[in-house]
Amino acid sequence: MPAPRPLLALFAVAAWAHAPITPALAGPLRTEGARIVDSTGAIGQLRGAVLPDVDAATTATLGVMRRRWNFNAVRIPVRVADWQRDGRAYLDLAAAAVARAREAELAVILVAEESTPSAATRAFWTACATQFRDSPNVIFSLFRQPPAGTDPAVWQDLFNAIRATGARQIVASPVGATITGENILYEAIPAVGGGNVFGNLPGRVPVYAGEWGLTDCSALPLDPRAVSDLVFTTLYDFDDRGISWTASDFTPGGLLLDAAEYEPASFTPAWRCGQPGMGQTVLTWMTGDPIGFGYLRKEAISSAAGGPSSPASPGQLLSLYIEQMGPAPDQFGRLDATGKLPAQLGGTTVLFD
Numbered sequence: 331m332p333a334p335r336p337l338l339a340l341f342a343v344a345a346w347a348h349a350p351i352t353p354a355l356a357g358p359l360r361t362e363g364a365r366i367v368d369s370t371g372a373i374g375q376l377r378g379a380v381l382p383d384v385d386a387a388t389t390a391t392l393g394v395m396r397r398r399w400n401f402n403a404v405r406i407p408v409r410v411a412d413w414q415r416d417g418r419a420y421l422d423l424a425a426a427a428v429a430r431a432r433e434a435e436l437a438v439i440l441v442a443e444e445s446t447p448s449a450a451t452r453a454f455w456t457a458c459a460t461q462f463r464d465s466p467n468v469i470f471s472l473f474r475q476p477p478a479g480t481d482p483a484v485w486q487d488l489f490n491a492i493r494a495t496g497a498r499q500i501v502a503s504p505v506g507a508t509i510t511g512e513n514i515l516y517e518a519i520p521a522v523g524g525g526n527v528f529g530n531l532p533g534r535v536p537v538y539a540g541e542w543g544l545t546d547c548s549a550l551p552l553d554p555r556a557v558s559d560l561v562f563t564t565l566y567d568f569d570d571r572g573i574s575w576t577a578s579d580f581t582p583g584g585l586l587l588d589a590a591e592y593e594p595a596s597f598t599p600a601w602r603c604g605q606p607g608m609g610q611t612v613l614t615w616m617t618g619d620p621i622g623f624g625y626l627r628k629e630a631i632s633s634a635a636g637g638p639s640s641p642a643s644p645g646q647l648l649s650l651y652i653e654q655m656g657p658a659p660d661q662f663g664r665l666d667a668t669g670k671l672p673a674q675l676g677g678t679t680v681l682f683d
Contacts, residue, residue, distance in 0.1 A: 354435035357466025376574035378403030387427035441471035463497035523549035547603035554597035585609035
């Protein structure tokens with residue numbers, strides 16, 4: 331196969347899909363009333379997905395989450411048991427993941443994972459908050475999927491442990507906890523079709539759907555199309571009421587079909603609860619396109635002179651219509667002294683073989 335050659339193009343166009351770009355949140359973040367506010371004073375909403383662990387937060391995955399899926403946040407579980415075993419080395423792995431997320435313009439929700447809150451959880455948060463107290467893109471979530479019947483005083487104790495380190499970032503606490511302090515986000519884990527878990531809190535305090543998904547089969551209809559509609563309704567409700575959210579999970583078997591191409595899972599006619607399916611619905615909501623941003627399809631390549639998509643020919647002038655790739659403003663090439671067009675425009679080069 332011949333080596334890729336630059337495609338001479340008359341102009342490069344950034345053609346955005348129907349959905350707007352989700353604004354990145356510039357840390358440090360804070361809460362004001364019922365809102366999350368970033369360092370520029372802009373009101374923000376977390377919209378993202380959950381990764382299984384710190385090792386999954388690769389540069390490629392985080393980049394796809396931001397550019398193709400239009401997310402601005404990622405939720406990463408940090409395991410108390412792994413920290414007990416590996417100590418500072420484990421937190422260094424988490425720090426590398428946080429740094430990669432910041433480079434990708436993603437806010438990071440670090441959530442403690444353990445079977446039940448314990449003295450080890452408090453010690454973990456002391457160490458973790460000390461490590462990340464100067465990381466402006468980090469939010470601390472006190473506990474992943476808190477067990478029913480947990481003493482409410484536990485959450486104030488963990489919150490105090492974080493604040494005692496000097497960390498002032500937002501802390502996500504379970505809905506129903508009464509915590510004295512500032513920069514608090516109230517978190518619950520809704521199931522699609524499972525009803526309102528936030529009560530009348532939206533609009534009064536900042537709220538966050540930590541790991542929502544298709545977790546309650548009894549609440550879902552049998553028709554996959556109706557389930558897809560429920561997912562759309564859930565997303566509409568989140569955005570309409572200003573609820574931040576991270577969908578579960580950005581992995582094969584969750585939102586994805588495979589880890590190599592990051593293809594979204596979809597509701598096939600044979601879909602049954604327990605199978606992956608809502609990825610394409612989430613992607614369509616976020617981008618207006620079931621394939622997402624930054625994906626060049628043959629239908630988006632056409633002659634610069636106009637007309638429908640058709641195969642490219644050597645020397646032909648082409649228009650490429652693609653989201654989240656290429657220069658932000660339209661840019662137009664100019665003939666040089668020899669009558670040739672540039673092979674690069676706006677920092678973008680298109681190759682074909």
